[in-house]
Amino acid sequence: MARPPRAILSRDLIARTALALVDRHGADGASMRGVALKLGVNPTSLYNHVADRAAMIEDVRALVSARIDSAPLRELPWEEGLVEWARSYRLAFAEHHRAVPLLMTTRASTPVLLAEYEDFSVAAEAVGWASRDVLPLLTAFESFILGSVLDMSGPSVVFDPAGQEEAFPRLAAAYETVQDEDTDDPIATRAFEMGLAMLVASARPR
Numbered sequence: 001m002a003r004p005p006r007a008i009l010s011r012d013l014i015a016r017t018a019l020a021l022v023d024r025h026g027a028d029g030a031s032m033r034g035v036a037l038k039l040g041v042n043p044t045s046l047y048n049h050v051a052d053r054a055a056m057i058e059d060v061r062a063l064v065s066a067r068i069d070s071a072p073l074r075e076l077p078w079e080e081g082l083v084e085w086a087r088s089y090r091l092a093f094a095e096h097h098r099a100v101p102l103l104m105t106t107r108a109s110t111p112v113l114l115a116e117y118e119d120f121s122v123a124a125e126a127v128g129w130a131s132r133d134v135l136p137l138l139t140a141f142e143s144f145i146l147g148s149v150l151d152m153s154g155p156s157v158v159f160d161p162a163g164q165e166e167a168f169p170r171l172a173a174a175y176e177t178v179q180d181e182d183t184d185d186p187i188a189t190r191a192f193e194m195g196l197a198m199l200v201a202s203a204r205p206r
Contacts, residue, residue, distance in 0.1 A: 009041060009048075011049040011050055011059060014035060014039070014046055014050055014059070015056065015059035015060055015062070015063055016063065017035050017038050017039055018030050018035050018059070018060050019060045019063055019096065019099065020038075021034055021038060022060065022099050022102060023096055023098055023099070026098045026101070027098075027102040030053065030056065030057055030060065030102055032046055032053055032056065057103070058108075058109055058110045060103070061103050062110040062111075062112045064093060064096050064099055065112050066112050068088050068089045068092045069084070069085065069088040070115070070116035070119040070120065071119075072084035072085050072088075073085050073119040073120055074122075074123070078123060078127045078203065078204070079200050079203060081123060082141070082200050083196060085120070086145055087196075089145045090145050090149055090192060093145075094149060094152060097150060097152065097153035100146050100149055104146070120134075121134045121138075124138075127203075127205070128204065129205050130205070137203070140199070141199060144195055144196070148191070148192040148195070151187075151188045151192075152188045156187070156188075159171065159174075159175055161175055
């Protein structure tokens with residue numbers, strides 16, 4: 001019986017394999033050796049398609065970031081566009097939360113993400129933000145969004161005052177209010193929407 005054909009090695013296949021390994025193992029999955037082993041090739045073969053590990057990580061970033069929709073920043077009023085963009089950003093990373101720490105260790109240079117940043121920059125300057133304030137504003141939103149992604153990946157409720165109710169009565173009372181909510185996501189999404197509303201409410205220059 002003939003052997004099944006081996007998948008043709010390509011930059012896209014390398015990136016998708018790396019992302020799958022990151023999803024499973026975290027940042028440690030993004031190694032040239034690990035990706036080569038998964039694909040059944042010699043590590044040196046990867047370098048015919050990607051220059052180095054940093055380039056592979058950028059390709060992983062491109063895969064995840066391609067799902068972020070920045071069109072609302074171009075097409076909707078500022079505040080509405082921010083809400084829709086932020087929600088899509090969170091959803092894009094929701095299935096790949098283990099990639100967040102990895103991608104935060106390298107500079108973002110992939111064109112697909114820079115194009116989305118350009119949309120943000122244009123929209124921000126259109127409502128009066130100075131060029132020097134655009135990146136801090138973008139970073140504030142990204143820090144909040146990616147923090148929410150990590151929050152989604154942790155325990156559904158991280159607070160636990162059980163047994164210490166007398167010492168922390170108001171926290172214990174608040175804790176009790178989430179016990180009857182959706183056990184898969186009793187706080188994360190509600191906290192995201194609450195925080196996003198507060199950020200957006202302050203998203204115009206004073």
